Amino acid sequence: MMGLLALLLMPSFGLLAQTPDIEWETLNGEAMLLYKQGNYDNAMATIKKSLQVAERGGPDHPNVATSLNNLAALYKAKGQYADAEPLYQRSLAIREKALGVEHPLVAQSLNNLAALYHTQGRYAQAEPLYKRSLEIREKILGQHHPDVAQSLNNLAELYRTQGQYGLVEPLYKRSLTILEKAFGPHHPYVAQGLNNLAALYDTQGRYALAEPLYKRSLTIREKAFGPDHPDVAATLNNLATLYKNQGQYVQAEPLYKRSLAILEQAFGPDHPFVAQSLNNLAEMYQTQGKYAPAEPLYKRSRTILEKAFGPDHPNVATSLNNLAALHKNQGRYAEAEPLYMRSLAILRKSLGPDHPSVAQSMSNLAEMYHTQGRYAEAEPLYKHVLAIREKVLGPDHPAVAATLNNLAALYKAKGQYAEAEPLYMRSLTILEKSLGPDHPAIATTLNNLATLYKTQSKYAEAGQLYTRSLAILEKAYGPDHPSVAASLENLAAVYRKIDRENEAEELEKRITAIRVIKP
Incomplete structure (x- = not known):
């Protein structure tokens, strides 16, 4: 899923000039406004004019560094990373030369390149x-400066991407403490810090901890900005996603719709933020099996992104991937495959062959082949995905566990049970280490391993794993969630196999009751 608004506190665009220059500052202000409006072509032309004005003061003037930084930020937004990198590097070199290696603007350039x-x-x-x-900011600005909080947040976000969750939480918490002390408990920066910590808890399946943080963030932003501000839309989106992850679709849908309405009002119907919001609402419908309302949303999202960024941007690839997944779930494989292929080609070209997004796109294609019974095509893709993820993310990342699970499921489908079991077990070990023993993803892997044992008539082993899976799901989602019903069904089937008829009947009564509540 594409995130709605950036989590990073990264004011990388439009830094202050070192020397007043009215023309240069005016151009920078115009460029920033165009950038925020999603008018990237005109923003780029304006930034290039500002760079020409800045260079009148010499090639190493600090204003040149700022214009280079801003131009790089726009290239990055457009997915033109190869164009952005040398500009960020030149900006950094100018600042180090002009301002010294420990200046706050040098720290900002380092942050942006990172x-x-x-x-x-x-x-x-x-x-x-x-x-x-971070070191420069702590030394020059002190350990309690808001810029230190930004650096802590960004480092935490890097570790979160890598699945190093044990390192993430203390950094987010320290960042939040600094912001609360600097600005008070009701400042919008505090709302962003709350949002980031909540997002971590959501990723970890710690939903009860995430919800009050998102709600507090929403309250702060509504009070500070009013009910129709884009930052309010971002928090509504995140809270909706939390509810969606728990299967609470009735609570999620109006939040997604309100978020979308705010963004359309604020930015117009063709802004990339609107595209991302459309995507998120479509994804919820897809999760519910409501394919008819999902499809036009995905298509409108793709049209907006192609118009804003061009046909070869990574966000366009994500949109193509999501539409392909919808078609796959509908059994429209002939329509899904070329979309997956195009998505994969865009990501390889824009991000390189070993990027995690390339691995995800390849995994999605493999899953479709798997679903179609095209095992000979799926297996090498899964193995390639595993190699990329182990190389880039490390052997203990949750994404590695997901790939092991998928490969194990493929072997199970082929009847290669001896090959499947150790992969499921390694997947389970990784997830328990990275996410803790009670994450819903662990319930899924336990269920899959249990099903493997059930297929082999190892009912005692299967029953134990199904029971543990059920307990995790009940704790995470409550006793009446559809996933709990599916888990009860699996356990009841095992009880039937081992003549525990009375216990099976009790479970089946619970299943019926849940499905009456949530059909």
Whole structure:
């Protein structure tokens, strides 16, 4: 899913000039406005004019560095990462030369270059830059400055992307503490910090911790900006996603719709933020099996993104992927396959062959082949995905666990049970280590391993795993969730196999009751 608004506190666009220049500042202000409106072509032309004005003061003037930074930020937004990198690097070099290696604007340049590498999946290059930026800010500005909070947040976000959740939470919490102390508990920056911590808890399946943080963030933003501000839309989107992840679609839908209405009012119907919001609402409908309302939303989202960014942007690839997934779920495989293929080609071209997004796109294509019974085509793709993820994300990342699970399911479908079991077990070990013992993803893997044992008539082993899976789902979602009903069904089937008829009947009564409540 495409995120609605950036989580990162990264004011990388339109930094203050070192030397007043009315023409230069005017051009920068115009460019920033165009950028926020999603008018990237005119924004770029304006930034290039500002760069020409800045260069009148010499090629190493600090204003040149700022214009280069802004131009790089626009290239990054457009997905033109190869164009952005040398501009960020030149901006950094000018600032180090003009201002010294420990100036706050040098820290900002380091942060921006790190963010580019982060987006590209070049995590090993991003981390030391984020850390150096943090060190400069702590030394020059003090440990409790808001810019330090920004650096802590960005480093936390890098670790979150890598699945290093144990490192993430203390950084987010320290960042939030700094912001609350600097601005008070009701400032919009605090709302952003709350949002980021809530997003971590959502990822970890710690939904009860995430919800009050999102709600507090929403309250702050509505009070600070009014009910129709884009930041309010972002929080509504995030809270809706939390509810969607828990299967609480009735609560999620009006929040997604309100978020979309705010963004359309604020930016117009053709802004990329609107496209992302349409995508998120469509994804919820798809999850519910409501394919008819999902399809036009996905198509409108894709049209907006192609118009804003051109046909080869990574966000367009994501949109193509989502539409392909919809067609796959509908059994429209002939329509899905070329969309998956085009998505994969765009991502390989724009991000390189080893980016995590490339791996995800390849995994989606493999899953479709798997669904179609095209096992010979699916297996090498799954193995390639596994190789990319182990290389880029490390062997203990949740995405590695997901790939192991998929490959194991393929082997199970082929009757290769001996090959499937150790993959399921390794997947389970990774998830327990990275997400804790009670995450819903662990319930899924337990269920899959249990089903493997059931297929082999290992009913005692299967029953134990189904029971544990059920307990996790009940804790995460409550006793009346559809996933709980499916888990009860699996356990009841095992009880029938081992002549525990009375217990099976009790479970089946619960299943019926749940499906009456949530058909």
